[in-house]
Amino acid sequence: MTAQRRVVAEVLEGEHVHLTADEVHARAVAKLPEISRATVYNTLGELVSLGEVLEVATDKRAKRYDPNAHRPHHHLVCAQCGTIRDVHPTGNPLADLPASERFGFTVSDVEVTYRGVCPTCATP
Amino acid sequence: MTAQRRVVAEVLEGEHVHLTADEVHARAVAKLPEISRATVYNTLGELVSLGEVLEVATDKRAKRYDPNAHRPHHHLVCAQCGTIRDVHPTGNPLADLPASERFGFTVSDVEVTYRGVCPTCATP
DNA sequence: GGCTTAACCTGGACTTTGTCTAATGGATCT
DNA sequence: AGATCCATTAGACAAAGTCCAGGTTAAGCC
Numbered sequence: 001m002t003a004q005r006r007v008v009a010e011v012l013e014g015e016h017v018h019l020t021a022d023e024v025h026a027r028a029v030a031k032l033p034e035i036s037r038a039t040v041y042n043t044l045g046e047l048v049s050l051g052e053v054l055e056v057a058t059d060k061r062a063k064r065y066d067p068n069a070h071r072p073h074h075h076l077v078c079a080q081c082g083t084i085r086d087v088h089p090t091g092n093p094l095a096d097l098p099a100s101e102r103f104g105f106t107v108s109d110v111e112v113t114y115r116g117v118c119p120t121c122a123t124p
Numbered sequence: 125m126t127a128q129r130r131v132v133a134e135v136l137e138g139e140h141v142h143l144t145a146d147e148v149h150a151r152a153v154a155k156l157p158e159i160s161r162a163t164v165y166n167t168l169g170e171l172v173s174l175g176e177v178l179e180v181a182t183d184k185r186a187k188r189y190d191p192n193a194h195r196p197h198h199h200l201v202c203a204q205c206g207t208i209r210d211v212h213p214t215g216n217p218l219a220d221l222p223a224s225e226r227f228g229f230t231v232s233d234v235e236v237t238y239r240g241v242c243p244t245c246a247t248p
Numbered sequence: 249g250g251c252t253t254a255a256c257c258t259g260g261a262c263t264t265t266g267t268c269t270a271a272t273g274g275a276t277c278t
Numbered sequence: 279a280g281a282t283c284c285a286t287t288a289g290a291c292a293a294a295g296t297c298c299a300g301g302t303t304a305a306g307c308c
Contacts, residue, residue: 005285021266022264034286035286035287036286036287038267038289039285039286039287041266041267055184057181057184061295062265062266063266076225076229076231079232085229089220089221089222090222091220093213093217096214096215096217097211102200102211103200103242104243105202105238105241106240107200107240108241109238110236110237110239111236111239112217112235115234115235116232117229117230118229122230126304128257129256145294160257161258161259161295162257162259162296162297163258165296185266185293186293
């Protein structure tokens with residue numbers, strides 16, 4: 001556990017946090033100016049391997065990192081400003097895929113992304 | 125409708141087609157050698173705006189283009205080889221997000237990605 | 249047919265996101 | 279103190295995508 005890793009972990013604390021690698025780097029630099037981009041990428045990769053942080057692909061540009069890895073959830077994304085909230089739908093989406101639609105795959109995971117417009121963007 | 129656009133449209137025909145922009149370009153070049161990358165990107169962007177083609181983000185690297193835009197569906201992705209199949213789950217996932225989990229958003233769309241291992245990758 | 253105009257296409261430069269590597273530096277062990 | 283190990287750094291590199299200046303084609307109009 002080095003100072004750099006602690007800073008990256010600190011940046012990724014909280015609910016509804018979904019930062020890109022560069023955003024993590026920017027905030028890490030604010031706390032530890034000499035931290036490098038490569039270290040941020042390495043540390044994020046390790047956190048993902050350890051299962052402490054999830055990669056989410058809601059944005060089609062850059063990967064985002066979600067520290068809420070221990071409570072399963074899905075995402076609700078504003079189509080205009082890109083804000084992301086963690087959400088917990090009812091039911092089990094895995095059960096909604098009948099065997100006839102599985103093409104022989106062993107299905108182990110589902111990722112659900114809701115899209116819409118957030119209250120802030122909706123009010124003109 | 126120019127020759128270039130026709131070629132891009134032809135490349136994107138069929139079921140379970142999910143090509144990246146560069147794959148589309150490679151196949152388009154086979155039919156029309158002088159077609160440029162920029163034109164492929166422009167044409168794909170127009171097809172997406174027209175609603176004829178969908179962008180899918182199953183791969184975390186490059187965007188993929190799905191010509192099956194008129195029949196709503198979701199995707200089943202092999203975690204190992206990346207193969208993608210179009211699937212039609214039962215039920216309506218939108219209904220599974222209760223109002224208390226909508227945070228005031230106007231939710232209009234859901235994207236479901238199933239992950240697993242395909243039969244080919246499962247047999248050793 | 250020839251001219252004008254608009255749209256389209258091309259090639260390359262550029263940006264963004266992410267990965268890799270060689271070299272540095274700091275800790276730990278003996 | 280010396281040796282060793284691992285993390286970190288800076289910068290080069292690669293992949294994916296965007297942008298722009300200029301050339302070409304197509305369409306309309308005389």
